[in-house]
Amino acid sequence: MAAVAAATRGWRLLVLLCTAVLATAGAPQPPNIVLLLMDDMGWGDLGVYGEPSKETPNLDQMASEGMLFPSFYSANPLCSPSRAALLTGRLPIRNGFYTTNAHARNAYTPQEIVGGIPDSEHLLPELLQKAGYTSKIVGKWHLGHRPQFHPLKHGFDEWFGSPNCHFGPYDNRAKPNIPVYRDWEMVGRFYEEFPINLKTGEANLTQIYLQEALDFIKRQQMKQHPFFLYWAIDATHAPVYASRPFLGTSQRGRYGDAVREVDDSVGKILSLLRNLGIAENSFVFFTSDNGAALVSAPKQGGSNGPFLCGKQTTFEGGMREPAIAWWPGHIAAGQVSHQLGSIMDLFTTSLSLAGLKPPSDRVIDGLDLLPTLLQGQLTDRPIFYYRGNTLMAVTLGQYKAHFWTWTNSWREFKQGIDFCPGQNVSGVTTHTQEEHTELPLIFHLGRDPGERFPISFVSAEYQDVLSRTTWIVQQHRKALVPGQPQLNVCNQAVMNWAPPGCEKLGKCLTPPESTPTKCLWPH
């Protein structure tokens, strides 16, 4: 018996040893993952998507070397929820990045927000650690700026960037300027150490973010580590900016200057991967967090091409995004996929690339796109469009059904805040919240990408789509466990008064008294 037991132990040891050897030597290193996430860039902003000035040669080239997705969606028409969805693979209604303060309201993470990404959510970089990845976020975090929400507490190893938008400048009395972090600590603030000239549009930030990306890639390459780079830059978010060599170079004005610098930077990142000989081991995906902010057009906003309205809305212009996948030697060049894709798929696909499975204890909305990317497979799946906790619309195949329509209030609209400038589809781009839950407005997005011609209620086509839509929505609702809403409470005291490291810079400010209130989300 003792001999048998010893032999068994020996055998077990051998098996363990072999497994370990195979894991380090035999198994190939998983590919690097680079997610290039733009801010408020629209579907129509790239030459390959029809922008008339055709000023994105590098992105167009990336598309010609990879796979273009004409039907790829953000998870929300606003930045913070969309980014939370990307990193969790889950709809904002599940991961808590929404508000219940009023009906169908978009909410995000301004300085006064109390909430942020809950610890209970598993973020992509956290999970990728298990496969040996080193992760860096460059740019905008936007998942909460209080200490417990720091990206390095949620799986990232490095950070260079900011927790909020680059709004400002502020007076550091009623409101502090937004901090810029390197890793754990603030290294300065926008409009101070990191200037943005609102008059000229000049800022060097994209160049800094580019350098951060290139340096990280080179360092990881030296270490022979698989890496995850989340390059979340924000030059195309109002106030848009570009560095001096790009200012005034676009036919599209300042917004176009920003796009040209972004395009140039993407070219440089792809070139570096090629020059380091790691292109074939690097999966790169380019997309944006939500549609172009037409409210800021034309000087500070981009283009959603032929699609209806923009950011803040659940029309196509608010949530359909440019999307390009690039992985030379794996993804065949010059492909177009009509797979309905979602920003949440980047979570699941990245895990799949790393040989990992998504968490099995919760609903994950993201699909693994590898069968699409590598074999051109198409998978039926719905796209859900939320504002707050209200399901506004769903797309199934080519059909989109609107259960609620709203752009913004008459009051805002009359003040000149227009999410659909120059567009007006009667009964669709409404300024009152219109309910269509019984008889949704249904559009065929192939025949009518601009959502201008609702399909007749009495047609057989409508009835067929309605029954399929109803079923999908019932299933969705049945399985839905809304997360604790994170974007309900605001407080002046939680703003970026004294971020870690402020004392070294002499930049600590004194917060006002704590006065938690319900955040006001007007649209």
Added chain:
Amino acid sequence: MAAVAAATRGWRLLVLLCTAVLATAGAPQPPNIVLLLMDDMGWGDLGVYGEPSKETPNLDQMASEGMLFPSFYSANPLCSPSRAALLTGRLPIRNGFYTTNAHARNAYTPQEIVGGIPDSEHLLPELLQKAGYTSKIVGKWHLGHRPQFHPLKHGFDEWFGSPNCHFGPYDNRAKPNIPVYRDWEMVGRFYEEFPINLKTGEANLTQIYLQEALDFIKRQQMKQHPFFLYWAIDATHAPVYASRPFLGTSQRGRYGDAVREVDDSVGKILSLLRNLGIAENSFVFFTSDNGAALVSAPKQGGSNGPFLCGKQTTFEGGMREPAIAWWPGHIAAGQVSHQLGSIMDLFTTSLSLAGLKPPSDRVIDGLDLLPTLLQGQLTDRPIFYYRGNTLMAVTLGQYKAHFWTWTNSWREFKQGIDFCPGQNVSGVTTHTQEEHTELPLIFHLGRDPGERFPISFVSAEYQDVLSRTTWIVQQHRKALVPGQPQLNVCNQAVMNWAPPGCEKLGKCLTPPESTPTKCLWPH
């Protein structure tokens, strides 16, 4: 003296002989010219211009092998005037293809039109004869259907197609069905010998037109003749049609089926040129006669991408066209030119290719694009937008100034006739004719391709553009000698009752009594 005279005669003879020898042997044969003119196809209908379904692989490939023009214009937002301008190189206001029956009216050549292309106009095929070209028109002529306007009387050697649109079916009592001609004679009528099934959308016409093109090319190649093929097909004009193999194959519905068949046909024409080894000696240009007819969308109309309104209007959607130049070995692959181009440039450029100069006794509006095509040169030039004899707008560089705005009347609009569905720019997409001649509405088309944000009257930018615009318009007006308007008079008696050849087919109909009236042009 006799000896000297004889020697002089001998010398002259030698010179003449040498000139003849050089002309036939020494000088290279001029390139073939193929103009692919679409009907009501919009800027946004091609993948390369951002159509989301990306169903035009052959046209996209053509663009990647040639030069794409994002800013190429028709000469009118309606078919007949635009086609007359193409073939004469002159604005409709000069060549007579307009009406003065009412202010700012679009007019074309329906069956009851009395006018047509005046003999005094020199058409492209007429001029190309001097350089030894054989010319064929396949498809829609649209420059008048009375005997004196027959394309073979205006320089074409062959014709297969129809004089008017493929509207119908008619009862052959109040209105005859449109004839289809082969050369001088009618060979049948639409909805009779050449069926179009309005219910299913099936028609074999594009296949017939394709075959005509391929046969012509092969025949000319055998004869070693330079040829001019004007392939003016009309599958994308309502009622749109496709042949059975293409029906139901598009994600865009029936209109998309028509586009797919057109795309396939263009691919076959380019392939034939390649297979015959004459691609490098064939200049091919693809464009459309006016913007997509949004009034027929979504089932029967295409897309103008991010541009405002469509056919019938002088907004960008009415006159900015897809345009691709292809000439392997001469035009470098994969270029985009921001030259402002015009359909009238095809006249001058074709003459230039043939080694000919345009007529010097009249104003020619078309530019020679060869310096653009071959050396990437950019030339400043205005684009004029007319409705009838009213100058509605002008574009200079990136700036467009509207002197009049109008879509259609309130009366038509209330009947559901909408040239700008889903679009509404206050003070711009007006339903009354609005004069802005003193203070034009000015847009920057690079920053604002959708003509949504007029530049402020009080800005320095506005003042600068205004003064340049005023000067250009003054020059234009000074030199303008309007042609005799051809589209003023209508008469039921001139319809296609008894086209030549009808007796052979037993298809002659008896015209009603002659009752000339002023044509009614409602918009």
